[in-house]
Amino acid sequence: MSVIELRQVSKAFRGVSLLEEVSAEFARGQIHGITGPNGSGKSVLFRLICGFMSPDHGQVLIDPTYQKSPGGYPQHFGIIIDRPGYLAGRTGYENLQRLAEIRGDISSEQIRQAMEAVGLSPDTRQKVRRYSLGMKQKLALAQSFMEHQQVLILDEPFNALDDRSTAQVRELLLTFKAQGRTILLTSHNPEDIRRLCDSVWKIEDRQLKQGALTDLASSATSPIVEKESEV
C-alpha cells in the first residue's frame, strides 16, 4: 500500500530538466532512501511531494488519509527541506513553540519531549543564533516529528551530526518505523541508507531508479560519492 506515488513526473527549471517522467511508489511503514549527487533534484522531488511545487507533467498522488484537500499541502507530513530557517533571536524551544502554535495540536510537554529525544535541552536559554550546525539540525529533526507526523520527508537529516548524535537519530528513525510511520530520507552516506532503509532509490540522469541495498557498498567508492565527500 503506497503512501506516495509519482506518475510520470517531470520538472524543469529555466529550461534545465531535473526530473523526466519519474515514476515511483513509496510503501507505508517503511524507510525509503534517496541518493543522488548534489543538484540532482532530491530537494525538488521533496518539494513536489509536499505540494510546494507543481510538476510540469505527471502527477503526485498522496494517500487520501493525508491529502484531505486536493490542491493543498499533505497533512501529518513532517519535513526537513533544505535548511529550515529559525528565528535567530529566540531559543530552540521558543522556535518549536511558534511552529506548534500553528496547529495547536500538542502541549508544551510534548515539545520538550521532542527536543529531548534528539538530545537538545528545552530549558537552555541559548538563542538559536548561538547554535552549532549540528544543534540546528537536531532542532529541524525535532520539529519534523514533534506533532506525531506519520510521514517524514527528511532531506539529509544526518548533516552536521556527530557520530553519537547520528546513532541516536538512526535509533529514533527505526523507532518511528516500528510505530508504522513512513520515512523518505536523502543521505550522502551509504551507511545511513544501508542501516535504515527498506528500499533505496537513486536519482541519475533525471530518472529515479530503484536500486538494491546490496549495491550500496560498491557505490560508496563510486566517483560521485567520492566527489561529494570531498565537498
Next chain:
Amino acid sequence: MRRGEVWKRELLTIKWLPILLFLLIWSWRERGRFIQEVKTDPSAAAYNGWDIVFVQFMNPFLLLWLLIPLWLLLSLRFVMEAGEPTVKIRTGSDVRWLLWLLRRSCLPMLLLLGIWLLAMFSTLVGVPLKQGWSDFARSDHPFNVFAVSFVKEGWPPGLAVLAQLALLVLFLLMSTLILAFLRLCTERSILLSLCAAGLMISCIVAFHRQGHYPQWQWASIVNSLMLNNAYGTFGRFWPAFIGAPTLAAVCFGLALSRQNLRRRTQGRTSSIQGENIL
C-alpha cells in the same frame, strides 16, 4: 500557548520602545505647534481635544514616512519568516497560509496602532476631550482641514477616528497580503524586497502627484488611506474602502486559482478508495 502570553511576548520585543519614544516626542511636538498656532491667531475659535487628535491622526507625513515604511519592513520580515516550508505545511494550503499570516500579522499591527493612539491621546493631558466637535473644527482655520469633511457629513469625532483606523488596518493588511501572495509565487527574497520598495514608492508618488494630476485621483493610494482625502476627491467617504478589499480579493482569488491548478497534478493514491485521481 495562551493568547495573553503571545501578546506579552510580542509586546516585550525591543522594537516597540524606540517607536513609542519617537511617537511620544512627535505627538507632543505637534500638540505644542497646534496650541502655539491657535494662541497666536486672534481669530481662532475655541478648540477641544479632538482638534489636537485630528491634527496628528490624519497627518499624511506621519503615515507616509513612518507608519507605512515601518509596517512594510515588519511585514517583509514576517512574510519571509512565515514562508518557510516547515510553517507552510502546517497551515494546510496556500489560501490557509495567507489567512494564517494575516491573522498573525494582526497582533503587531494592533500593537503598532495602539502605541500610536497611546502617544496621540497622551497629548490630551490638560485639554478637555468633549463629546462633539468644537467651534474651531467648524471654522475655516487651516489646521482643521483634517476634520472639516467629518463635520460637514455630521460624523461624530469618535466614529471618524474608528472609521479612519479601520481604513488604515485594511490598507496595512492589504500590503501584507500582496507581499505574502508574492512569497507564494517566488522564494526569491530580493523580489519581495523590491515589491515592498515598489509599494512604498507608489505611496509617495501617489501622495505628491495627487494635486497636480486630477486624472490620477481614482488611482491615488492616498485616497485609500485617508478618509478626508477621499472625501476631497469623491465627495463621499466610501470609495476609500473599495481599494484594499478589492486588491485583497484579487490576491485570494489568484491564490485559489493557483491551488485549483495544482489539483491537476496532485491527487490521492488508490490505496483506499480505488482509483481516485482528482
